[in-house]
Amino acid sequence: MKINVGSTDRILRIVVGLALIGLTLAGTIGVWGWIGVVPLLTGVFKFCPAYTMLGMNTCPMEKK
Numbered sequence: 001m002k003i004n005v006g007s008t009d010r011i012l013r014i015v016v017g018l019a020l021i022g023l024t025l026a027g028t029i030g031v032w033g034w035i036g037v038v039p040l041l042t043g044v045f046k047f048c049p050a051y052t053m054l055g056m057n058t059c060p061m062e063k064k
Contacts (some may be wrong), residue, residue, distance in 0.1 A: 003046045006058035013043030 005013065020036025023029045042048045051057060 001045070001047045002052075003059050004051045004057045005042060005046045005048050006060060009058040010046060013039040017041075036046060048057045 017036040017038070017040025018027070020033045021040065024031065024036070044047030044057070048056075
């Protein structure tokens, strides 16, 4: 797994994931809120399989 999620993208994913899971646990939204696990995990592991398939990368390039 190559890192392809940058820091801003990572923070947004974690916040959105936690918000969706929190709203689900509070009973505000239904079971669909558990989809928040996906952005949470992609933010934590700094890897998004969809970005790989689409050839995207929000992580800054390393200098050689």
